[in-house]
Amino acid sequence: MLARPVLVAYASRHHGTEEMAIEIADALRAAGFEVDLRAASDVLTIEPYGAVIVGSAVYMFHWEIPALELIRRERVALATRKVWLFSSGPVGDGKSTRHPETVPHPDGVDELADEVGARGRAMFGGRVDPRQGGFAMAIMAKAGLEGDWRDLPRVRAWAHEIAADLRAAT
Numbered sequence: 654m655l656a657r658p659v660l661v662a663y664a665s666r667h668h669g670t671e672e673m674a675i676e677i678a679d680a681l682r683a684a685g686f687e688v689d690l691r692a693a694s695d696v697l698t699i700e701p702y703g704a705v706i707v708g709s710a711v712y713m714f715h716w717e718i719p720a721l722e723l724i725r726r727e728r729v730a731l732a733t734r735k736v737w738l739f740s741s742g743p744v745g746d747g748k749s750t751r752h753p754e755t756v757p758h759p760d761g762v763d764e765l766a767d768e769v770g771a772r773g774r775a776m777f778g779g780r781v782d783p784r785q786g787g788f789a790m791a792i793m794a795k796a797g798l799e800g801d802w803r804d805l806p807r808v809r810a811w812a813h814e815i816a817a818d819l820r821a822a823t
């Protein structure tokens with residue numbers, strides 16, 4: 654088992670990505686790992702962690718700034734740790750939600766993942782829920798994009814892959 658805890662950090666405007674991060678943290682805890690779950694904006698340092706998972710919602714083809722800033726700021730330390738990245742994006746009843754794994758990450762994310770030597774990256778479907786508030790959510794809902802395309806079993810399965818990788822590496 655890892656001697657140091659795992660950090661699961663997320664950037665989420667309307668809790669959809671946060672709930673996915675919770676799912677990942679819960680799966681890793683159930684697998685026996687010590688896990689800190691934090692908003693990316695609340696992470697002061699990644700020094701205590703042996704592995705780091707960072708997830709961001711995608712808005713207007715971009716990751717959220719706190720997730721980008723966390724990785725950019727900690728890139729040197731991240732390069733010496735085990736890192737996984739995930740995006741929460743595609744919504745609507747189309748090909749991108751049937752096969753979110755084929756949707757590219759926003760510009761710059763793959764480059765950051767390469768730079769820190771990420772062991773894995775995943776694209777998951779997202780959620781538009783106007784009850785979460787916000788003008789933009791209301792506009793998306795009006796455009797017929799209201800719904801929940803987050804595949805939580807797939808998120809959990811991804812967390813199990815991470816647990817297996819961490820276990821094999823220790």
Ligand SMILES: Cc1cc2nc3c(=O)[nH]c(=O)nc-3n(C[C@H](O)[C@H](O)[C@H](O)COP(=O)(O)O)c2cc1C
Nearest residue numbers: 665666667669670710711713714742743779780789
């Ligand atoms: C205004 C707006 C713009 C969005 N832009 C994108 C986008 O460019 N690409 C994408 O895949 N998803 C896009 N989405 C969908 C969100 O990424 C998705 O709803 C996500 O799950 C929201 O996560 P959150 O609840 O953590 O904020 C957009 C949603 C809204 C409301």
